[in-house]
Amino acid sequence: MTCCNVDVGKILKEYSEEKGNLMEILHKIQNSSKENYICDDCMKKISDYTKLPLNKLYGVTSFYTMFSNKKRGKYVIRMCESCPCHVLGAEAVINSFVDELGIKVGETTKDGKFTLEHCACLGLCAVAPAVMINEDVHGNLKPEMVKDIIAKYE
Amino acid sequence: MLNININGMDVKVEKGSTILEAANKIGLKIPTLCHIPEIQKIGACRMCLVDIEGNPKLQASCTTPVVDGMIVKTNTKKVRDTRKFVLELILSDHPTACLTCERNTRCELQTLAAELGVDIVPFRGATSSRGKDNDTLQLNYDGSKCIYCKRCETMCNEVQTVGAIFSQKRGFDSEVGTPFNLPFKDSVCTGCGQCVLNCPVGALKDNENIDEVWDAIYNPDKITVIQVAPSVRVTLGEEFGLKPGSIVTGKIFAAMRRMGFDHIFDTDFAADLTIMEEGYEFINRVKNGGTLPMITSCSPGWVNFIETFFPDLLPNLSTCKSPQQMQGAMVKTYFAEKMKLDPKKIVSISVMPCTAKKGEAKRPEMGRDGYSDVDIAITTREFAKMIRQSEIDFLNLPDEGPDDPIGISTGAGLIFGASGGVMEAALRTALEVIEGHEIKNVDYVGVRGLKLDGFKEATVSTQIDGNPVDVKVAVASGLGNARKLMEKVQAGEADYHFIEIMACPGGCIGGGGQPIPTTTEIRKQRIEGIYKGDKDMPIRKSHENPAIQVLYKEFLGEPNGHKAHELLHTHYTQQKYYENLKK
Numbered sequence: 001m002t003c004c005n006v007d008v009g010k011i012l013k014e015y016s017e018e019k020g021n022l023m024e025i026l027h028k029i030q031n032s033s034k035e036n037y038i039c040d041d042c043m044k045k046i047s048d049y050t051k052l053p054l055n056k057l058y059g060v061t062s063f064y065t066m067f068s069n070k071k072r073g074k075y076v077i078r079m080c081e082s083c084p085c086h087v088l089g090a091e092a093v094i095n096s097f098v099d100e101l102g103i104k105v106g107e108t109t110k111d112g113k114f115t116l117e118h119c120a121c122l123g124l125c126a127v128a129p130a131v132m133i134n135e136d137v138h139g140n141l142k143p144e145m146v147k148d149i150i151a152k153y154e
Numbered sequence: 155m156l157n158i159n160i161n162g163m164d165v166k167v168e169k170g171s172t173i174l175e176a177a178n179k180i181g182l183k184i185p186t187l188c189h190i191p192e193i194q195k196i197g198a199c200r201m202c203l204v205d206i207e208g209n210p211k212l213q214a215s216c217t218t219p220v221v222d223g224m225i226v227k228t229n230t231k232k233v234r235d236t237r238k239f240v241l242e243l244i245l246s247d248h249p250t251a252c253l254t255c256e257r258n259t260r261c262e263l264q265t266l267a268a269e270l271g272v273d274i275v276p277f278r279g280a281t282s283s284r285g286k287d288n289d290t291l292q293l294n295y296d297g298s299k300c301i302y303c304k305r306c307e308t309m310c311n312e313v314q315t316v317g318a319i320f321s322q323k324r325g326f327d328s329e330v331g332t333p334f335n336l337p338f339k340d341s342v343c344t345g346c347g348q349c350v351l352n353c354p355v356g357a358l359k360d361n362e363n364i365d366e367v368w369d370a371i372y373n374p375d376k377i378t379v380i381q382v383a384p385s386v387r388v389t390l391g392e393e394f395g396l397k398p399g400s401i402v403t404g405k406i407f408a409a410m411r412r413m414g415f416d417h418i419f420d421t422d423f424a425a426d427l428t429i430m431e432e433g434y435e436f437i438n439r440v441k442n443g444g445t446l447p448m449i450t451s452c453s454p455g456w457v458n459f460i461e462t463f464f465p466d467l468l469p470n471l472s473t474c475k476s477p478q479q480m481q482g483a484m485v486k487t488y489f490a491e492k493m494k495l496d497p498k499k500i501v502s503i504s505v506m507p508c509t510a511k512k513g514e515a516k517r518p519e520m521g522r523d524g525y526s527d528v529d530i531a532i533t534t535r536e537f538a539k540m541i542r543q544s545e546i547d548f549l550n551l552p553d554e555g556p557d558d559p560i561g562i563s564t565g566a567g568l569i570f571g572a573s574g575g576v577m578e579a580a581l582r583t584a585l586e587v588i589e590g591h592e593i594k595n596v597d598y599v600g601v602r603g604l605k606l607d608g609f610k611e612a613t614v615s616t617q618i619d620g621n622p623v624d625v626k627v628a629v630a631s632g633l634g635n636a637r638k639l640m641e642k643v644q645a646g647e648a649d650y651h652f653i654e655i656m657a658c659p660g661g662c663i664g665g666g667g668q669p670i671p672t673t674t675e676i677r678k679q680r681i682e683g684i685y686k687g688d689k690d691m692p693i694r695k696s697h698e699n700p701a702i703q704v705l706y707k708e709f710l711g712e713p714n715g716h717k718a719h720e721l722l723h724t725h726y727t728q729q730k731y732y733e734n735l736k737k
Contacts, residue, residue: 057333065324
């Protein structure tokens, strides 16, 4: 029984065992999980399959902010924390998210719907400050826009 | 050969050498923190920066290869100021609580701060939130002291191939840790302690048991019985300023007596006992078609490793307990009976070159009737600390010996301390038993020496029941080498009869509990000390040890007999790693 209810075996079979496939495998497994994370059991199975020891695999997943080994909400809100976004008011925007959702950065709402995170540069500097909510991009943000954005997500 | 000029001096070095190696050649001591000679060259700490003519920026000498005609300055004002600045940055996130640190006066960071004249730490800001692990039997981790040199990580992954720790997270939160930040005890950590041996600061240290030892000594209801491992006698002197390899056997026993231990023994005796049991086990396996190759089981880091990574080879592992455990078992049975002591009152203590021994002592199968063979295992470093706490002038102690009746030992027991020693000691006894007559030359030099990459092999010709047999043996030290050898055995590419494995490079003399620093050069000097000690021993074969002969006659019966099996042998179980992950 897998704890995140992802059929890891099936996903792994789509890839050959070479290490170069690791990032894709990790993304696919995380995206297949309803809670937007890679559970410990999956980690062990990926480690066995790719022959990458668990310590190094955890080194990879803990390095990239896109990956998580802890349960997250259905929607992950990633607030860019790089310089251009910061300069153009990212902090006020994220404070607005904090107020609206009633959680701190790094936390998940009680209903399991949203997780709020900082992340490295999203490459959306032209529309800074920007967030990504799962695969959606929201740019040119102002604090007062946050309420409407959240309302779009069921 | 390439020519390089360093600080006005011409040096010739081989192609591929680094500037640091060239500088070492002319006696310059360029400061380093992340460098492990021959093992880790990553240029991470930036302490070894030097000025190369024509190069606008300072370069890390540990990673920069020499180019013919290079002109280098290692001690200009710019270099010194920059190194000091780098060190100040490292210190900005360091607790600098030196007085209460395990490594006080023996810390590489502290020494460098003194040498470079750091008088204040000018930068103070956020401190890292790295964790602690006080939950593991063999070692302790305090992440706040870590300077991220990655020496531990390289030892664990590249040299030992255990893979318990690795760089985790990123940026300011980076740390070397186990997957999911588990305590070491829940990871694949074997407790070998090579990380501790290579930590420049106090981030990794022994899980200390000194207080328990003092409590036992001061408790009038307890009888303290101590043993000291073979390799400790050629390393302990370093803690008191002697050259590596200096033999201080007599002073160790004298110190123990003055510290107040009630009965003082030598693990060398139990090493002889191990050879009796292991030698006869080997002969039985060869004669009766048992599982071959037989693999030694003295090294607890190695036993953890094979139980974790090669469980299918567990039938190859000798069932003999290690000398530490055999000595403990004899203390609480034979010795207790002989002296009419209550084994429940005995506190069995061992001084070991090893952090993994702490875990071995606590294995539930290592004892009987509710008591353990060994109650407390301390490292060479901890023992040195106890001597310092005892106000003993160690270097001026007289030479004394261990107590009777289980104190006599041989050269065969002593060489257990070096890689190849168990094999050689076993051959000395097994071949004589097989052939039934005395063998004059007992120096099996083919299995001796420090081999950091790969393993040693030898073939010894003998006769078993009249048929000529070539006994093929292999010796590996360091778990990375052990892994290579085991993969060969698994693949059926090895036709050895007997394999000796030690978890630490060079064997116990390079153990995780030995004095810091332990470098390749120091390992070599300690090995020399071991074989010098062996040459000087009046008896050099385990089966000729009169105390061993008496022990079998009075108590154990036959080697590998019923009683011996009950007390001196053990069993192994597969360690399923990361089993507890399913939360």
